[in-house]
Amino acid sequence: MSLFSIFDVAGSSLAAQNIRLNTTASNLANAESISSSTEQTYRARQPVFGQVLAAYDSAPGVSAVRVLGVVESQAPLRQEYQPDHPLANEEGYIFKPNVNVVEEMANMISASRAYQNSIEVMNAAKQMMLRTLSLGE
Amino acid sequence: MAQFWNQALGIHEQALNLFGRRARILASNLANAETPHYKARDIDFRRALARAGSDTVALRHTHAAHMDVMGGSGGGAVLYRQPTQPALDGNTVEPHVEKAEFLQNAIRYQASLHFLGRKFKGLKLAIKGE
Numbered sequence: 001m002s003l004f005s006i007f008d009v010a011g012s013s014l015a016a017q018n019i020r021l022n023t024t025a026s027n028l029a030n031a032e033s034i035s036s037s038t039e040q041t042y043r044a045r046q047p048v049f050g051q052v053l054a055a056y057d058s059a060p061g062v063s064a065v066r067v068l069g070v071v072e073s074q075a076p077l078r079q080e081y082q083p084d085h086p087l088a089n090e091e092g093y094i095f096k097p098n099v100n101v102v103e104e105m106a107n108m109i110s111a112s113r114a115y116q117n118s119i120e121v122m123n124a125a126k127q128m129m130l131r132t133l134s135l136g137e
Numbered sequence: 138m139a140q141f142w143n144q145a146l147g148i149h150e151q152a153l154n155l156f157g158r159r160a161r162i163l164a165s166n167l168a169n170a171e172t173p174h175y176k177a178r179d180i181d182f183r184r185a186l187a188r189a190g191s192d193t194v195a196l197r198h199t200h201a202a203h204m205d206v207m208g209g210s211g212g213g214a215v216l217y218r219q220p221t222q223p224a225l226d227g228n229t230v231e232p233h234v235e236k237a238e239f240l241q242n243a244i245r246y247q248a249s250l251h252f253l254g255r256k257f258k259g260l261k262l263a264i265k266g267e
Binding site for chain 1: 153157158160161162164165167168169170171172173175178179180214215232236239240243246247250253254257258
């Protein structure tokens with residue numbers, strides 16, 4: 001039945017949004033991970049989504065989502081002068097991650113809404129299929 | 138026999154196929170709501186159904202990967218939606234629009250199913266003659 005591919009497509013979206021939520025959680029958790037050099041400092045991570053043809057459906061217009069990769073943000077790190085800090089380098093600087101907490105919160109809300117949308121699509125497709133199965137009864 | 142079924146069931150059989158196809162396309166749109174450069178797609182349902190109902194001349198497909206000629210038979214081409222507010226990353230999916238269309242499509246699908254079910258009931262009644 002052709003409607004089965006909806007589960008494939010919506011499922012790929014769930015997986016992608018799940019990865020996005022995971023990276024957001026990681027970014028928020030590490031928002032204040034201080035270190036003493038630029039190399040060791042945590043950098044914000046973001047997944048990159050791409051479209052891919054659904055595995056069991058080659059019809060035109062039907063495509064699933066795939067996470068092409070997770071990239072690290074190139075934004076500058078936050079450098080602060082705190083000579084008393086135990087992790088300060090010789091010049092007295094510490095480095096904070098380039099995580100933008102406000103951006104991450106918006107990302108989190110967007111991801112969870114998209115997740116909910118996909119669940120609703122799945123439920124609607126399930127209803128449609130169950131009704132089709134009971135056709136003529 | 139095939140003609141009998143076509144006459145007995147009317148347009149709803151083709152409509153169900155098209156609703157199913159449209160549901161898959163709209164589900165892809167919703168799944169790709171955050172994908173950069175993804176363009177929302179849809180089919181022109183009225184034209185597709187008019188095509189599916191009438192006996193139009195079609196090009197023969199000799200391979201599964203062959204595409205329909207634009208405007209040919211087979212239920213209409215997949216078009217691109219005109220967005221009212223495209224995103225900065227080139228994505229033209231507007232989740233609220235797609236969701237409304239998807240739900241509408243699901244309800245229409247169930248309506249067609251209901252009509253088909255009733256037709257089967259009528260046929261059963263006619264066969265039994267009670």
